[in-house]
Amino acid sequence: MEYESVIGLEIHAELNTESKMFCGCGTHFGEAPNTQTCPVCLGLPGSLPVANAKAIEYVIKSGLAVGCGINLYSIFHRKNYFYPDMPKDYQISQYDQPLCINGFIDLDMNDYQTRIGITRIHLEEDTGKLIHIGGAGRIAGAKYSLVDFNRAGVPLMEIVSEPDIRTPEEAKAYAQKLRAVLITLGVSDCSMEKGSMRVDANISIRPKGSTGLGVKTELKNLNSFRSLQRALAYEIERQAKALNEGKPEEIVQETRHWDEAKGATSTLRTKEYAHDYRYFPDPDLVPMEFDIAYIDFLRSQLPELPNERKQRFIKEYGLPVHEANLLTESKAMGDFFEETAKLYKGDPKAVANWMLGDMSYYLNTEGLEIDETAVTPKHLAELLKLIDKGVISGKIAKEIFPEMFETGKLPQVIVEEKGMTQISDEAEISKIIDMVLEENTSTVEEYRAGKDKAFGFLIGQAMRLTRGRGNPQLINRLLREKLQA
Amino acid sequence: MELYQMTIHELHEKLLNKEVSAKEITDSVFSRIEEVEDKVKSYLTITKDVALEQAKLADEKIAAGGKVGPLAGIPTAIKDVMCTRGVRTTCGSKILDNFIPVYTSTAVQNLFDEGIVMTGKTNMDEFAMGSSTENSGFFPTRNPWDLERVPGGSSGGSAAAVAADEAVFSLGSDTGGSIRQPAALCGIVGMKPTYGLVSRYGLVAFASSLDQIGPFTKDVTDCAIVLNHLVRHDPMDSTSVKIDRPDYKEILINDLKGVRVGVPKELMAEGIDPKVKKVVEDAIKVLADNGAIVAETSLPNLEYGLSAYYIIAPAEASSNLARFDGVRYGYRAPDPDDLMDMYMRTRTEGFGDEVKRRIMLGTYALSAGYYEAYYGKAQKVRTLIVRDFNKAFEDFDVLVSPTSPTVAFKIGEKVANPLQMYLSDICTIPVNLAGLPGISVPCGTVDGLPVGLQIIGKALGEETILRVAYSFEQNFNWSEKPKLETRD
Structure with a gap:
């Protein structure tokens, strides 16, 4: 059976603001661990967040650049879950009132054009980084873990696409186009390598022509556009194989980890481990309210x-x-x-x-x-x-x-x-052509007998003798002249 | 009269006249602490070294002829929920037993800048959850009026310290009544300002949308003086309001003529101890006798206030207290098997029962599928209560009620019955839900135990409630003092 894939991307881009999302700490990449921290981004008791106005502006600009509507009233929510890279054990994020909604990106795919919808763009804070010592490098089995909070609290923009993407190539093109937009706006470095742009993909397949939706998997650890494309291609094949072999149970709603070296995805966690994030409006922050004049001003500033x-x-x-x-x-x-x-x-x-x-x-x-x-x-x-x-x-x-x-x-x-300069000296070239004509009398005969192909052969011989440095136009002209003489 | 018995304004005058030094005042208060602290148990940490250093600085400044404010050299106790750099800050919890903050909360720093002398950090219900200070992870504090009774809570240590003259004034925090109720039970003045008026930066959060710092003082004048220095816009707190602060002390006048005083009938109904009610009615008569126009009013949605509060506050707390996970600071369970074991045991061993109860309540209320039924609905109730108050304030300048439905109860009396304990805050909680200012002033006794009159104002109506409180104080002339004994 022929299948069609249904793909949606969630793209996180770190904003390149001078300071973090909710405190004044710097955001430089690669500083010594835990040197860009303060009571706020360390989640010390009693500390409070204050929103970074520049980050809000950057997200609105991003939204405007991809045709989004801007919510004139938007709020921050808390997303609650425990993890040691998260100082407060909740992430300040957005939930049902994000800054931007309903945008799109148009793609030119050589032989056709397509429009990929953008569901929403919201603003949140990044987490710290963990390094696990001992074991397999994952937290389970590690002897101990180290945490660097330099990245904790860096403003992060999440761009969620509609499931409008149909091929791995479109996915790549969409991500690249989005990256180009964000870099053009100057709001993010979008470096996949440094992790300032991170792509997660949701993918399911369905029989071509059908409008229903299959069971989707979420792919993580896509560290380059190449990984994105390869992982999707792999996953499409895996899912198609499962369906073709009558084993739909092999496709379950889960998060899968892409292994670039192995070129395969494997189960990271299944739905039973899905968190209940207990979202609620963050009472430490006040609502963001904008007037239309401000939005229009930002629109006028777009490059x-x-x-x-x-x-x-x-x-x-x-x-x-x-x-x-x-x-x-x-x-x-x-x-x-x-x-x-x-x-x-x-x-x-x-x-x-x-x-x-x-x-x-x-x-x-x-x-x-x-x-x-x-x-x-x-x-x-x-x-x-x-x-x-x-x-x-x-x-x-x-x-x-x-x-x-x-x-x-x-x-x-x-x-x-x-000494690769072209030989454009007429006397020198003339001498070489004379040599060629002498050595190839039979070919000269063929040419004169009307065999055009012979001309090319003679040119090639002249080029060979100049070791490729002869001026092609000059050789061409002089050869023709001498043959006609 | 001993120095430790005096008010801020009395001591300030003596300091300015060079009758006494800050050192002498500080020594006097510490002699009192040594004398009575064993009985009262107000403090979790006593900071005599810090205090003597600060007193010395204040004296030097006065000697150098420098201009000092009214708080310079005044011994002050701080509720142990406000971060103080270099000084252990426990929030009354074992989980923060060893926690020494790297920064000082804005409110405390503002007072440091004014030259206060910090005597120590006071006992409290763990993470400010409770109404008796019995939920402290360390020990209960005693009510100076009867050592077998609770001082109220959660700021029981701060209230008891001022009532027992172990500090000239103190700071507390009020999420559902945690300043006003212990002030009432300890016979002193306690105020919760309008939400956003005092910075919460450095106040360890219980319920962020309800928490507010405020003072415990010996009289209303002192309350106004302290408020003058607590109210300051703080760019570190997004909810901090920007206002042109009036001089709260200057506006204190003894004049109630034409002041419209509303008495919400829901706050004088059943559930209020009849003897307490009688004392409060007499107090309201004092207001009327001095020119206030008193009438009954109604806040019909108040009956849902307690329920809404016990959804909203635990919900916020469940999130606020997540950070106490053993990763970065505070207690960590020894030798965990893995991450989950570390989280579970750290929190199981570190938190007390009431905190766990509220974390579970709040977690449940925010869970998928229950959010709308609980948290969503509670927020709607909150909106209705705000409307009720707004409507009442169309007709009245202030509303009055008992601060607490009962006088101080016996230690252990309500520990086994959380719901009974929760009812202690029935009169104060609606004020937090609406973000309004409220003050409790002593208005008499029942069986030798103090009763508080709660005066509630409009948002940013501190001037009005202070004026009413001051006028009441001037005309009521109450001068009973606790004896630090056990009554029968």
């Missing part, structure tokens, strides 16, 4: 958003939809493109082709983001200029690129160091 940028790239640079889509997938990509195009002044499509071709290849291979490499817009713009000026051929450029990528040397420097 150009990824989908708007995509449209502009199509219009302004003449890029095809697909390329524009890829280049606006992240703010850094888009910025790199625009900066390069500005420095280069040539055909922006060449910039796009290089970025989405060679550059993306090396980025993917190295697992790097575009702003994490030695290559800058200046590098790429100069490389393109060298090609245009005929100093190097496109083929040489492709050889130079990896070195530029690795070392950060400017292309001109690499070309000079390696």
